[in-house]
Amino acid sequence: MSEYEYQVSAAGRINIIGEHVDYCGGKVFPVALSLRNTVYVRPNGTNKINIRWTTLPDEVSLDIDRLESYNNLKYGNYQAGCALVWRQAGHKLVGCDMLQDCTVPFGSGLSSSAAIEVSTIAALAVVAGEKIDPVEIALLAQRAEREYAGVNCGIMDQYASACGRKDMCMLLDCKTLECKYVPFSTGDYALVIANTNKPHSLVGSKYNERRAECESAFGILSKVMDITCLADVKSKDFEKYSHLLGGKVRDRARHVVEECERVERAVEAMESGDIVALGKLLNASHKSLEELYEVTGKELDALAEAAQKHPDCVGSRMTGGGFGGCTISLVKRSAVGDFIAKVGEEYRQKTGYQAAFYNAEIADGIIVTKLQTK
Numbered sequence: 001m002s003e004y005e006y007q008v009s010a011a012g013r014i015n016i017i018g019e020h021v022d023y024c025g026g027k028v029f030p031v032a033l034s035l036r037n038t039v040y041v042r043p044n045g046t047n048k049i050n051i052r053w054t055t056l057p058d059e060v061s062l063d064i065d066r067l068e069s070y071n072n073l074k075y076g077n078y079q080a081g082c083a084l085v086w087r088q089a090g091h092k093l094v095g096c097d098m099l100q101d102c103t104v105p106f107g108s109g110l111s112s113s114a115a116i117e118v119s120t121i122a123a124l125a126v127v128a129g130e131k132i133d134p135v136e137i138a139l140l141a142q143r144a145e146r147e148y149a150g151v152n153c154g155i156m157d158q159y160a161s162a163c164g165r166k167d168m169c170m171l172l173d174c175k176t177l178e179c180k181y182v183p184f185s186t187g188d189y190a191l192v193i194a195n196t197n198k199p200h201s202l203v204g205s206k207y208n209e210r211r212a213e214c215e216s217a218f219g220i221l222s223k224v225m226d227i228t229c230l231a232d233v234k235s236k237d238f239e240k241y242s243h244l245l246g247g248k249v250r251d252r253a254r255h256v257v258e259e260c261e262r263v264e265r266a267v268e269a270m271e272s273g274d275i276v277a278l279g280k281l282l283n284a285s286h287k288s289l290e291e292l293y294e295v296t297g298k299e300l301d302a303l304a305e306a307a308q309k310h311p312d313c314v315g316s317r318m319t320g321g322g323f324g325g326c327t328i329s330l331v332k333r334s335a336v337g338d339f340i341a342k343v344g345e346e347y348r349q350k351t352g353y354q355a356a357f358y359n360a361e362i363a364d365g366i367i368v369t370k371l372q373t374k
C-alpha cells in the first residue's frame, strides 16, 4: 500500500440493546468493532475520484463536477453520495485515488455501509487537509445512506462507526446526540457475534414502513401527551393511551417504549457487573423484536433460540435492523467453543444455512494513519 499517503478506516458495529429506537429519539447502546472498512487514499491533483476495491475487479472514476449523475452505478454510488454530501456541506473536495478494503461482512447487519460511508468521508477530509470532526462525518454519512441507499435510517450506525472507542460502549441519546462512554465489561462472559448468513431482502422497504408506523403512533400520542418523540413515552403512560392506537401501530409503539426502558436497565446491569440480568434483557429485546416489531424472521429466531437454550449462554438477541443479519450472545468464556459447535449445528438443521461466528474486538471509530510513501 506504499503508493498511498493515508490509511483511513471506520468501524462496523453491533448494538448491545436499544433496537429500532434511534429514529424515535431513544437511547441506543452500540460498540464499534475491529471489523472495518479501510480506505487507502492519496490526492491525485485532478478532478477525478478514482476508486478500486481489494475484493472487486471493477474500477470507477468519478468526475467531481458531475457527482449528481452517479446514482445508478453498480459500485461506487455510495462513494459518489459521500463526496456529494461532503461538498454540499461546504467542504473542500479534491481529486484522489482510493483503494477500499472492507472486512465487515456485507448484508450482515454489522453496518458495512456505515463503515464505508464514514471512512470514505473521513478520507475525503484528510486529502483535502480538513480537520476530522467525527460527529459531523456521522451526520453526513447518514445523509448519504438516506439519499443513496434509500434507507431512512437513524443515526446509530454512522455515529458508532465514527465515534466508537476501544473497549467502550456508547450510550447514545439519539435525540440530543449526547454520548456517555461506558466501559464494556461482561466479566466471565464473552460477547459472541453469529451471522445467520441469510441474505437480507426487502430490508429498506420494511425498515421505512416500521419507521412510518412509529411516526403515526407519535402523531396520535403527541395530541394527548406532552412528548417530543416516541421515546419520551413511559410505559405506565403508554398503558393509559395505547387504546388510541390501532393493532400493529400499537405493537410497534409498545416495543419502542419498553425497549427504551430495557436500555436503561441494561446499562445499570453492565455497570454493576450483573451479566445474568443483562442477558435476560437481551432475551426480552429479541422477543419484542420478534413478536411486536416483527423484524426478525425464521433464521434470526432459530439462531437466537438455539443460543438461548445453551446452558452457558445467559442471553441472545438479533442486532441491527433485522430481517437476517447477526445475533449477539453472552456466553461463558470457557464454553465458547462448545457454544459455537452446538448452536451452529442446531441452526443448520433447522434452517439449512451455515452460521458464521466472529471474534471481533471493540475498537475505535475513525482511525487515520499517515503512511510511509516510497
Ligand code: GLA
Binding pocket: 015, 018, 019, 020, 021, 022, 023, 153, 154, 155, 156, 157, 320, 321, 322
Ligand atoms: C439499522 C439502521 C439504524 C437503526 C437499526 C435498528 O441498522 O441503520 O439507524 O435504526 O437498524 O436499531
